[in-house]
Amino acid sequence: MWIYEKKLQYPVRVSKCDPRMAKFLIEQYGGADGELAAALRYLNQRYSIPDKVIGLLTDIGTEEFAHLEMIATMVYKLTKDATPEQLRDAGLGEHFADHSWALHYHNAAGHPFTVTYIQAKGDPIADLYEDIAAEEKARATYQWLIDMTDDPDLQDGLKFLREREVVHSLRFREAVEILKQYNEEKKIF
Amino acid sequence: MTKLVPKEYEQLMQELQALDFVLVELTLYLDTHPDDEQALAEFGQFARRRAAVAHQFESRFGPLLEFGRGPAPARWTWCEGPWPWQV
Numbered sequence: 001m002w003i004y005e006k007k008l009q010y011p012v013r014v015s016k017c018d019p020r021m022a023k024f025l026i027e028q029y030g031g032a033d034g035e036l037a038a039a040l041r042y043l044n045q046r047y048s049i050p051d052k053v054i055g056l057l058t059d060i061g062t063e064e065f066a067h068l069e070m071i072a073t074m075v076y077k078l079t080k081d082a083t084p085e086q087l088r089d090a091g092l093g094e095h096f097a098d099h100s101w102a103l104h105y106h107n108a109a110g111h112p113f114t115v116t117y118i119q120a121k122g123d124p125i126a127d128l129y130e131d132i133a134a135e136e137k138a139r140a141t142y143q144w145l146i147d148m149t150d151d152p153d154l155q156d157g158l159k160f161l162r163e164r165e166v167v168h169s170l171r172f173r174e175a176v177e178i179l180k181q182y183n184e185e186k187k188i189f
Numbered sequence: 190m191t192k193l194v195p196k197e198y199e200q201l202m203q204e205l206q207a208l209d210f211v212l213v214e215l216t217l218y219l220d221t222h223p224d225d226e227q228a229l230a231e232f233g234q235f236a237r238r239r240a241a242v243a244h245q246f247e248s249r250f251g252p253l254l255e256f257g258r259g260p261a262p263a264r265w266t267w268c269e270g271p272w273p274w275q276v
């Protein structure tokens with residue numbers, strides 16, 4: 001089970017109302033390499049992965065939900081004071097017609113989240129390589145997002161998230177090595 | 190809705206976030222290096238410091254966790270804000 005903690009993992013500040021950036025940031029909310037996809041991907045893999053890496057998948061999967069909440073907070077803060085006209089001018093007219101100021105799980109281009117973004121092969125190496133790729137793709141997306149804003153407060157939160165992708169990728173690479181070693185040991189009688 | 194919070198809320202929250210950063214890092218590290226005794230000792234140290242700061246925060250600003258995971262409340266304040274995205 002999970003217990004909610006009433007705090008963000010890292011402070012989220014923005015220095016201005018910027019619905020245009022919110023439109024781009026939603027990529028990491030409901031996009032293919034976003035935080036929702038990451039959490040669902042890792043937590044779902046736990047049931048068929050060797051015991052040695054279940055703890056890691058559980059803890060990284062859980063941290064992804066904390067990141068999802070940070071992205072949601074960024075989008076909320078960037079849009080909450082925007083008028084419908086400002087949202088329309090920022091390219092969020094279609095979003096506003098359906099969702100008003102509500103968040104929704106879709107990517108920057110407006111495509112709704114789909115579970116086909118993630119896979120589950122039940123092969124530990126195949127699954128962990130997917131996880132490493134997902135972290136690297138998310139890291140790249142965070143870099144593009146940082147490059148598109150001049151808001152130092154927003155950049156600070158995004159840089160934190162970018163660095164977490166680097167750490168997760170490193171831990172998943174170690175998990176691959178642990179499993180390779182484990183497989184070699186099993187062959188010695 | 191954005192809510193104004195006292196300076197102490199921000200200070201204690203930031204302290205908590207900093208300690209939790211160390212604990213999350215050590216948790217993931219220990220998941221792949223469970224035999225590292227130095228990391229385990231650091232985890233214990235930071236967990237104790239974290240508990241003290243969390244207690245300080247909760248006594249001023251209400252529970253961080255509910256479902257009975259903290260001290261028994263005299264009054265139910267869990268459902269009151271500010272929520273994390275409102276500060």
